[in-house]
Amino acid sequence: MYQYDTIDKEMLADRSAEFRGQVARRLSGELTEDQFKRLRLMNGLYLQLHAYMLRVAIPYGSLNPTQLRKLAWIGRTYDKGYGHFTTRTNLQFHWIKLKDAPDILDHLASVDMHAIQTSGNCIRNTTTDPYAGATAEEVDDPRVWAEAIRQWSTFHPEFTFLPRKFKIAITAAPKDRTAARVHDIGLVLKRARDGALGFEVIVGGGMGRTPHIGPTIREFLPVNRLLSYLEAILRVYNRHGRRDNIYKARIKILVAALGKDEFARQVEAEWAKIGEAVDLPDTELARIRGAFAPLGFETLPERSEAFETAKASTPAFARFARNNVKPHKKSGYGIVEISLKAIGETPGDATSDQMEVVADLAERFGQGDIRVTHEQNLVLPHVKLDDLPAVWAGLEAAGLATPNINLVSDIIACPGLDYCALANARAIPIAQHIAEKFRDQDRAEQVGELKIKISGCINACGHHHVGHIGILGVDKKGEEFYQLTLGGSGAEDAAVGSMLGPALPYEKVADAVDTLVDVYLRERKDGERFLDTFRRTGVAPFKEAVYADAH
Amino acid sequence: MKALTANRLTDGEVVFWKDGAWVERFADAQLWSDDDAQAVEAEAQGKSQGTTVVDVYLIDLVESEGLWAPLSYRERIRALGPTNHPHHGKQAEGGAVIEALQHASGAARSTGRVNLIKRK
Numbered sequence: 001m002y003q004y005d006t007i008d009k010e011m012l013a014d015r016s017a018e019f020r021g022q023v024a025r026r027l028s029g030e031l032t033e034d035q036f037k038r039l040r041l042m043n044g045l046y047l048q049l050h051a052y053m054l055r056v057a058i059p060y061g062s063l064n065p066t067q068l069r070k071l072a073w074i075g076r077t078y079d080k081g082y083g084h085f086t087t088r089t090n091l092q093f094h095w096i097k098l099k100d101a102p103d104i105l106d107h108l109a110s111v112d113m114h115a116i117q118t119s120g121n122c123i124r125n126t127t128t129d130p131y132a133g134a135t136a137e138e139v140d141d142p143r144v145w146a147e148a149i150r151q152w153s154t155f156h157p158e159f160t161f162l163p164r165k166f167k168i169a170i171t172a173a174p175k176d177r178t179a180a181r182v183h184d185i186g187l188v189l190k191r192a193r194d195g196a197l198g199f200e201v202i203v204g205g206g207m208g209r210t211p212h213i214g215p216t217i218r219e220f221l222p223v224n225r226l227l228s229y230l231e232a233i234l235r236v237y238n239r240h241g242r243r244d245n246i247y248k249a250r251i252k253i254l255v256a257a258l259g260k261d262e263f264a265r266q267v268e269a270e271w272a273k274i275g276e277a278v279d280l281p282d283t284e285l286a287r288i289r290g291a292f293a294p295l296g297f298e299t300l301p302e303r304s305e306a307f308e309t310a311k312a313s314t315p316a317f318a319r320f321a322r323n324n325v326k327p328h329k330k331s332g333y334g335i336v337e338i339s340l341k342a343i344g345e346t347p348g349d350a351t352s353d354q355m356e357v358v359a360d361l362a363e364r365f366g367q368g369d370i371r372v373t374h375e376q377n378l379v380l381p382h383v384k385l386d387d388l389p390a391v392w393a394g395l396e397a398a399g400l401a402t403p404n405i406n407l408v409s410d411i412i413a414c415p416g417l418d419y420c421a422l423a424n425a426r427a428i429p430i431a432q433h434i435a436e437k438f439r440d441q442d443r444a445e446q447v448g449e450l451k452i453k454i455s456g457c458i459n460a461c462g463h464h465h466v467g468h469i470g471i472l473g474v475d476k477k478g479e480e481f482y483q484l485t486l487g488g489s490g491a492e493d494a495a496v497g498s499m500l501g502p503a504l505p506y507e508k509v510a511d512a513v514d515t516l517v518d519v520y521l522r523e524r525k526d527g528e529r530f531l532d533t534f535r536r537t538g539v540a541p542f543k544e545a546v547y548a549d550a551h
Numbered sequence: 552m553k554a555l556t557a558n559r560l561t562d563g564e565v566v567f568w569k570d571g572a573w574v575e576r577f578a579d580a581q582l583w584s585d586d587d588a589q590a591v592e593a594e595a596q597g598k599s600q601g602t603t604v605v606d607v608y609l610i611d612l613v614e615s616e617g618l619w620a621p622l623s624y625r626e627r628i629r630a631l632g633p634t635n636h637p638h639h640g641k642q643a644e645g646g647a648v649i650e651a652l653q654h655a656s657g658a659a660r661s662t663g664r665v666n667l668i669k670r671k
Binding site: 027032478479 | 558561563564606625628629632634640
């Protein structure tokens with residue numbers, strides 16, 4: 001894992017002290033709310049419905065046990081004993097007091113954490129594959145590049161006041177676990193025939209009010225030119241992105257307006273002017289790469305007797321292994337996904353006690369490495385198969401062994417109207433009701449991969465546009481209604497979902513999802529996922545079934 | 552009927568106006584009839600208290616079980632707490648007014664908040 005150096009640590013200490021002064025000036029009346037709001041947002045502090053919310057950055061979703069324990073402690077000390085993991089792989093505390101915020105930033109800084117780049121019109125936390133460094137699918141470790149972007153983008157003076165927020169995702173595997181094509185910039189690491197590494201550069205994807213699947217503007221960018229090329233893209237966006245209309249300010253609107261070819265031409269022209277001066281020197285790249293060097297993997301046989309025996313004797317463990325354990329690049333190891341989607345609980349929430357359990361397990365069995373996924377789960381990327389029964393037992397005792405990764409109850413949901421000042425409708429209870437419908441794990445496994453994503457407003461924090469089933473909360477004269485979309489995907493086969501029909505009232509949504517699943521089970525052919533069946537049949541049979549009552 | 556609400560600056564707590572001061576429970580809030588000029592006066596006074604509260608606005612109320620409750624769902628959630636954690640927020644205290652809020656139905660945004668949004 002990357003270790004902060006003296007410069008990083010001093011920067012965090014300075015930032016925290018600066019914010020303490022700003023809070024004091026706000027409380028004394030020296031700063032008005034309008035003056036203070038932009039300062040607190042630059043430190044991830046929002047005012048929501050019931051309290052302040054502090055969004056803590058988890059750069060590229062990577063945590064060590066000390067950091068996770070500190071988050072648990074902050075949750076217990078300053079919040080109500082829990083935290084909420086987000087689709088940007090950050091962590092939100094929902095019950096924060098303004099007067100406590102400077103102390104919390106100090107505590108975060110003590111473990112090299114902060115709330116920088118979690119709000120405002122800057123380059124936000126770069127996300128990457130939660131299986132980085134563990135999956136055999138990747139051509140390189142994407143964390144190296146995510147860390148390079150972190151260092152380049154943090155407090156970048158030219159890109160601190162962009163027309164709008166800016167999000168970058170990097171994947172190095174063909175199976176995209178980062179939703180790269182719906183980011184402002186998506187980077188896909190590839191290896192050319194001659195062995196050279198490069199990025200496919202996708203620009204202008206996004207969700208929100210006007211969803212776009214980003215076009216590729218460069219098929220192969222040599223990796224050592226990454227930062228100058230990013231700078232060229234940001235510079236074109238900063239110059240021409242719209243500042244007159246917040247709904248048209250994201251880069252996706254600019255790319256769509258110019259057309260990808262013209263946008264690419266302008267980027268190339270700017271890039272030629274910038275030259276190589278801002279690119280990462282090889283020595284610095286080597287230093288960063290060193291921080292992600294493979295840890296002490298043991299040479300182990302592919303088959304673990306302890307693992308096989310436990311699977312044979314304990315059906316619940318076998319189910320967990322089937323759904324939550326993924327193949328590791330090293331024989332004798334596995335990647336463990338920890339679902340934060342226990343049936344009936346709030347998607348993405350972890351109690352302080354649960355965070356401590358995960359930290360302990362990571363320390364004992366997982367090389368001290370913890371990841372956050374954009375689907376609001378956690379990952380222990382390096383666990384020996386021999387240790388899986390013990391890890392599972394530890395998770396099970398803490399209510400963290402729900403065997404539902406990628407299944408129907410593994411739902412993304414934003415905080416919605418239960419917390420968020422922007423929301424039009426609740427998202428969490430809808431997720432809870434749907435999960436309850438599929439409490440029977442046999443049925444959930446029979447349904448197979450099905451990604452449901454729920455947003456409480458059009459800003460789409462819950463990624464509803466790219467849900468196999470997407471659910472968007474809307475406000476109809478003050479009442480909660482929900483617009484369903486089908487056929488979206490945030491993966492390598494990215495697509496924006498199509499509207500099913502008129503919005504449904506709150507109490508009808510879970511039943512409608514149940515109906516959609518029944519139609520899929522009726523219509524599916526061998527090996528088809530929900531998404532595949534929908535793509536083959538189109539919306540008609542689904543629409544007919546859900547709105548049958550209306551006819 | 553109307554009530555005046557805001558969030559307290561120091562901790563973000565939802566508060567309601569009562570006789571020149573801010574209280575935490577909706578049950579204690581001062582209520583005005585729709586045409587009562589005192590509501591608008593209180594709003595102006597509240598907005599001048601920038602080191603005490605933020606986002607001051609009037610909310611519309613509706614009758615529920617013989618008591619008054621915020622008309623809009625959003626305002627009822629603010630007055631109660633999040634529905635996914637019944638033991639979090641003001642609802643944890645329970646009581647007749649809390650129950651009336653939980654059972655209330657109404658379907659409109661508060662005019663005060665609409666004005667607040669428009670001003671931004």
